[in-house]
Amino acid sequence: MKNKIGTLNALYPLPTVLVGTVINGKPNYITMAHVGVLKANIVCMGMAKVHFSGHGIIENKTFSINVPSTKQTVVTDYCGVVSGKNTDKSELFTSFYGVMKTAPMIEEFAVNMECKLIDHLDYGSHDIFIGEIVNTFCDDSVLTDGQIDLKKIDPILFDMNTRKYWQLGDSYAKAWSIGKTHPKF
Numbered sequence: 001m002k003n004k005i006g007t008l009n010a011l012y013p014l015p016t017v018l019v020g021t022v023i024n025g026k027p028n029y030i031t032m033a034h035v036g037v038l039k040a041n042i043v044c045m046g047m048a049k050v051h052f053s054g055h056g057i058i059e060n061k062t063f064s065i066n067v068p069s070t071k072q073t074v075v076t077d078y079c080g081v082v083s084g085k086n087t088d089k090s091e092l093f094t095s096f097y098g099v100m101k102t103a104p105m106i107e108e109f110a111v112n113m114e115c116k117l118i119d120h121l122d123y124g125s126h127d128i129f130i131g132e133i134v135n136t137f138c139d140d141s142v143l144t145d146g147q148i149d150l151k152k153i154d155p156i157l158f159d160m161n162t163r164k165y166w167q168l169g170d171s172y173a174k175a176w177s178i179g180k181t182h183p184k185f
Ligand SMILES: Cc1cc2nc3c(=O)[nH]c(=O)nc-3n(C[C@H](O)[C@H](O)[C@H](O)COP(=O)(O)O)c2cc1C
Pocket: 016, 028, 029, 030, 031, 032, 033, 034, 035, 046, 047, 048, 050, 051, 052, 053, 054, 077, 079, 080, 081, 082, 083, 084, 085, 158
C-alpha cells in the first residue's frame, strides 16, 4: 500500500558542507545542507536570512564551499548550532584564500571551492544564492588516479527529516552504462 505523507521533501540525503564568508574582516563558517548543483560549475543554496553569513555573501559577492569528512562531524555540526552574530568561528580552522580575498577556505577540509555570486533570489525567509565555481582545491589524500575519490572524502550526508547524519556506502554501477544492459536498449 502506498502512504500519502503530505509534502515531505524526500530528496535527502544531501552532503553537509561549511560555507565560508568574510564578515567585518573575519572569516565566518556556516553549516549548510541545502546546497545543490544547477549545472556542473554552477551551485545554488538556500540560506535563511536570519543567519549571519548572508550579509557577507551579499556584501562581497563571494563565498566558499568546504567539504568535511565524517571525522570532522563535531566541528561541522558546531558551526550549525552557533552563529557568527555572537560567537567568533574564525579561529576554528586555518583559513586560506584563492583568487578572491573574501571567500575563506578551510585548510583542514580536503575539498574546497571558491565561488563567485552570480545571482541572488529573494525567497521571503530565505536568500537563494547562485554561484559559479571559480577554483576547486583538494588534498592529495582524497585523489585516486588524479580524480576525487568519494570514498576517501567520506562526506557527511544529512537527512533533514530525521536530523541524522549518514555515511556513504560503496559504488555499485557505472552511470550512462548500466542502463545499456536493460532488455529494451
Ligand atoms: C546539518 C545542518 C545543516 C544546515 N543547513 C542549513 C541550510 O541549508 N540553510 C540554512 O539557512 N541553514 C542551515 N543550517 C543552520 C545554520 O548552519 C545555523 O543556523 C548556523 O548557526 C548559522 O550560522 P551563522 O549565523 O554564523 O551564519 C544547518 C545546520 C545544520 C546543523
